[in-house]
Amino acid sequence: MRVTPHPATQPGLRVPVRVWPGWGLRLSFRGVEVLIAPSAFLVVTMHAVAGWAVCGVIAAGARTALGWPTPSVTGLSAVVVFTVCGLAGVVAHEAGHAVAGRMLGHRLVGVRASAIPAVRLDYDDLAGWRRIFVSAAGPVIQMLVGGVLILSARAWSDPSSLAGWETSATAVMSLALPWPSRSDGGKIWRAAIAALIGRTSR
């Protein structure tokens, strides 16, 4: 399979190419370009709001209606725990892509924290099973983190357990849904279909 190296990794280029375009706080760590886009704060806020809704409103309602056990952490602390656990799932997801790429011999060149977090390897266009492996690694690791959060919680109404369910559900959706096409599921579906078509036309 032919793959295209990312322009930012081509040493012959006189003008350095940014791995990530756009606005934000731009850092560099051992040759890895890190972009913290303004929309990253939106993701933190969204997790906090989800934590408030799930740990506060829904869990409190379920405690009354279904007799759920009282969580070990409540109130603002529950929102903080939920947010931190949810974001840990996101970080683990991107780390999963980076580690899978590393296992195939690809270097990590960019990390983006934004509304759509992402990592970029030194090759833009992985194909076939390589693409499936790297694309699936993120959601699979995120799912494992979700599982650990659920299993390690003292009660299933604990904010870390609820965040574990949210993290696992997000991972399953990003793995299974073929849309949008740039999502992990989209990449996996396209690579799998392309491999199948290639096999049958041979």
Ligand SMILES: [Zn+2]
């Ligand atoms: Zn991903």
